[in-house]
Amino acid sequence: MRNRLPPPKRSALMTSSSIRPASDYPPGGDAFRHRHLLGIAPLTPWEISYILDAAEEWVEMNRSGAAKHDDRLAGLTIINAFFENSTRTLLSFEIAGKRLGADVVNMHAAQSSVKKGETLIDTAMTLNAMRADAIVIRHASSGAVQLIADKVDCPVLNAGDGRHEHPTQALLDALTIRRRKGRVEGLTIAICGDVLHSRVARSNILALTLLGNEVRVVAPPTLTPPAMERMHVATFTDMDEGLKDADVVMMLRLQNERMDGAYLPSAREYHALYGLTPARLDKAKPDAIVMHPGPMNRGVEIDSSIADDPERSTITEQVEMGVAVRMACLDILTRRKRGVPGWN
Amino acid sequence: MELNPLVITNARLLGGDSVTVLAVAGSISAINPSDLPDGAETVDAKGQWIAPGIVDLGVFATDKPAFHFGGITRAALMPDGAHPLDHPGMVERAAKGGKPDLWVHPLAAATKGLEGKELAEIALMKSAGARAVATGRRRIADAGVMRRVLSYAAALGLTVIAHAEDEGLTHGAVATDGEMATRLGLASAPAIAEAMAVARDLMLVEETGAPLHFRQLSTARALDLVREAKARGLPVTCGITPAHLFLSDTAVGDFRTFARLSPPLRSEDDRLACLAGVADGTIDILASGHDPRGPEDKRLPFAEALPGMAGAETLLAMGLQLVRDGHVTPARLFDLLAANPARLLGIDAGRIETGLDADLILVDEGTPWQVDAKKMAAWAGNTPFDGMPVQGRATAMWKGGVRIR
Numbered sequence: 001m002r003n004r005l006p007p008p009k010r011s012a013l014m015t016s017s018s019i020r021p022a023s024d025y026p027p028g029g030d031a032f033r034h035r036h037l038l039g040i041a042p043l044t045p046w047e048i049s050y051i052l053d054a055a056e057e058w059v060e061m062n063r064s065g066a067a068k069h070d071d072r073l074a075g076l077t078i079i080n081a082f083f084e085n086s087t088r089t090l091l092s093f094e095i096a097g098k099r100l101g102a103d104v105v106n107m108h109a110a111q112s113s114v115k116k117g118e119t120l121i122d123t124a125m126t127l128n129a130m131r132a133d134a135i136v137i138r139h140a141s142s143g144a145v146q147l148i149a150d151k152v153d154c155p156v157l158n159a160g161d162g163r164h165e166h167p168t169q170a171l172l173d174a175l176t177i178r179r180r181k182g183r184v185e186g187l188t189i190a191i192c193g194d195v196l197h198s199r200v201a202r203s204n205i206l207a208l209t210l211l212g213n214e215v216r217v218v219a220p221p222t223l224t225p226p227a228m229e230r231m232h233v234a235t236f237t238d239m240d241e242g243l244k245d246a247d248v249v250m251m252l253r254l255q256n257e258r259m260d261g262a263y264l265p266s267a268r269e270y271h272a273l274y275g276l277t278p279a280r281l282d283k284a285k286p287d288a289i290v291m292h293p294g295p296m297n298r299g300v301e302i303d304s305s306i307a308d309d310p311e312r313s314t315i316t317e318q319v320e321m322g323v324a325v326r327m328a329c330l331d332i333l334t335r336r337k338r339g340v341p342g343w344n
Numbered sequence: 345m346e347l348n349p350l351v352i353t354n355a356r357l358l359g360g361d362s363v364t365v366l367a368v369a370g371s372i373s374a375i376n377p378s379d380l381p382d383g384a385e386t387v388d389a390k391g392q393w394i395a396p397g398i399v400d401l402g403v404f405a406t407d408k409p410a411f412h413f414g415g416i417t418r419a420a421l422m423p424d425g426a427h428p429l430d431h432p433g434m435v436e437r438a439a440k441g442g443k444p445d446l447w448v449h450p451l452a453a454a455t456k457g458l459e460g461k462e463l464a465e466i467a468l469m470k471s472a473g474a475r476a477v478a479t480g481r482r483r484i485a486d487a488g489v490m491r492r493v494l495s496y497a498a499a500l501g502l503t504v505i506a507h508a509e510d511e512g513l514t515h516g517a518v519a520t521d522g523e524m525a526t527r528l529g530l531a532s533a534p535a536i537a538e539a540m541a542v543a544r545d546l547m548l549v550e551e552t553g554a555p556l557h558f559r560q561l562s563t564a565r566a567l568d569l570v571r572e573a574k575a576r577g578l579p580v581t582c583g584i585t586p587a588h589l590f591l592s593d594t595a596v597g598d599f600r601t602f603a604r605l606s607p608p609l610r611s612e613d614d615r616l617a618c619l620a621g622v623a624d625g626t627i628d629i630l631a632s633g634h635d636p637r638g639p640e641d642k643r644l645p646f647a648e649a650l651p652g653m654a655g656a657e658t659l660l661a662m663g664l665q666l667v668r669d670g671h672v673t674p675a676r677l678f679d680l681l682a683a684n685p686a687r688l689l690g691i692d693a694g695r696i697e698t699g700l701d702a703d704l705i706l707v708d709e710g711t712p713w714q715v716d717a718k719k720m721a722a723w724a725g726n727t728p729f730d731g732m733p734v735q736g737r738a739t740a741m742w743k744g745g746v747r748i749r
Contacts, residue, residue, distance in 0.1 A: 142646060162647070226526055227522050230523035
């Protein structure tokens with residue numbers, strides 16, 4: 001069950017890992033022509049590239065020692081409205097906002113009036129009335145972030161909506177690949193696991209195919225979305241076959257509730273067929289890297305020996321890139337508001 | 345109240361020959377009468393079409409302003425409500441809900457509480473005014489119950505109106521399997537869920553000989569099954585709404601909840617098969633599926649929004665588009681909109697013939713207008729056709745010879 005795709009097209013902008021000069025991009029706001037970051041789908045390759053280049057600079061600053069601070073967002077208020085539980089993404093956005101000097105406020109759904117029956121639109125209007133300068137939203141329902149974005153006056157960043165998109169995750173994954181592999185094009189990338197329910201998988205498929213990689217999906221048939229060929233990816237149910245000669249192995253988290261018999265018989269059977277073991281990883285290229293958006297189910301989708309191998313695993317690096325990418329996104333999306341020349 | 349005779353002159357009968365229609369005492373008494381009675385109220389149609397008032401089979405609300413706008417004189421009310429129409433008293437009240445300017449024909453719930461388990465009091469509801477039996481928004485999952493409903497209703501001379509979606513395959517789904525659902529990250533079900541439900545029920549029709557109508561079919565496979573069953577002479581009919589004839593699942597892009605329907609919008613191939621089904625006579629009825637939903641039900645994330653569309657106002661205009669596109673003749677359009685649903689309900693209406701109630705509309709078939717969700721007559725503007733330029737509307741309407749608008 002594998003459909004061969006034609007070789008990926010090369011994109012002129014993605015040939016080097018070095019930071020390109022601004023003159024490589026359209027001037028001013030034309031380099032990123034979006035009010036919000038709702039998904040990867042509306043982006044062009046050079047817009048993705050632009051964010052990655054911007055993020056590289058924040059990686060430098062974040063690594064530069066004690067003073068991890070840049071006050072360009074001083075005085076701006078960023079609301080992290082998380083209608084679905086999250087620790088890592090919320091923390092990452094909070095740190096990103098604070099390192100840029102913004103006032104960051106977190107709203108957790110569990111403590112909010114959302115549980116009291118207030119509609120999402122009403123919540124959005126409330127956040128808007130508090131004059132936020134950017135809102136970061138996570139919601140359990142596909143399309144919920146766009147619904148809010150249509151109602152508020154400030155930039156909205158999608159931190160994950162249902163099984164639709166998680167654009168900052170795809171951007172940080174692309175940055176991680178680019179730094180490890182020197183490029184993020186012309187690679188063979190296998191995305192493995194519960195693709196059906198994964199927004200991370202959707203955003204990554206969009207971003208990585210757009211940048212000119214061969215993307216494969218390796219998943220049990222019960223967790224493979226329909227019409228994958230229309231997303232320009234090849235699907236595999238056999239993991240050994242799907243990993244063959246891959247440059248990047250991207251694992252997805254398997255939610256515990258998928259293992260109750262409806263989609264999968266058990267965790268141990270999943271591990272037997274789709275767990276990433278050293279033997280399976282040997283099918284991939286010798287220098288293949290292993291990625292995981294976290295949090296990991298060690299012993300289910302990934303063996304500890306791989307997760308803890310710094311040569312192979314990029315898992316902590318992904319977390320680091322996450323902060324830098326989110327700083328870049330917050331910076332770029334608030335430029336209009338801050339009156340940065342050329343961004344009107 | 346004494347009703348003056350009504351004379352409508354210079355009207356094109358179903359878009360054909362110019363005729364004069366005379367109605368006396370609320371009934372059509374002559375077409376092209378040789379002499380006109382004294383004191384008649386005369387209306388010059390100025391070349392507009394004259395057609396029977398639309399009989400809308402399967403609406404979810406008695407929404408008079410929308411029906412009046414749409415030229416609908418009779419509405420068959422689905423049993424789904426806060427309190428299902430599963431009791432004779434409820435049916436009787438619903439039947440009176442349209443007086444005096446709209447006929448409401450309640451459809452009796454097939455099972456108590458529409459739960460698909462126990463037979464409802466179908467005979468008593470028939471006495472109270474129910475014109476057919478309906479399974480509601482869902483099908484009856486239990487084939488044994490469905491079989492008993494079919495044979496029981498058939499003995500009472502009532503047609504069963506069924507929903508056709510296999511509940512196992514469609515559990516939790518809000519869209520049809522395909523590229524759009526995958527890109528949007530919406531839970532989806534394969535289109536065959538409809539054909540599977542149709543196949544089961546056709547077997548039961550064959551077994552019981554009971555008449556069955558599928559309220560909405562939307563896939564090529566299901567229509568093939570019905571086409572083949574009709575060829576074998578089974579008493580089966582099916583209907584559709586304009587949404588499945590003019591929109592495919594690309595309309596749910598951008599998470600447009602007004603395009604969240606039940607059954608969900610299908611692929612373009614299925615849409616074209618539906619148009620072919622209308623053209624070749626497989627599809628018998630065109631209905632609005634009128635289901636007005638306010639922002640509390642629609643201004644939500646896609647999967648949380650409730651399905652349904654306000655369709656009464658656009659039904660005629662979309663039907664006329666079928667004529668302009670060459671899929672049906674004007675006469676066939678009004679079979680789909682009026683004569684066929686009236687026959688299913690067992691009411692003598694839906695045609696322009698002497699002796700029938702003067703339920704008439706004048707149709708300006710060509711004038712363009714634009715559908716605007718914010719300016720709808722319906723109590724909610726959840727139309728999937730928002731912004732679409734359309735042509736044709738009802739300009740006048742009579743129920744029993746009384747001018748409604």
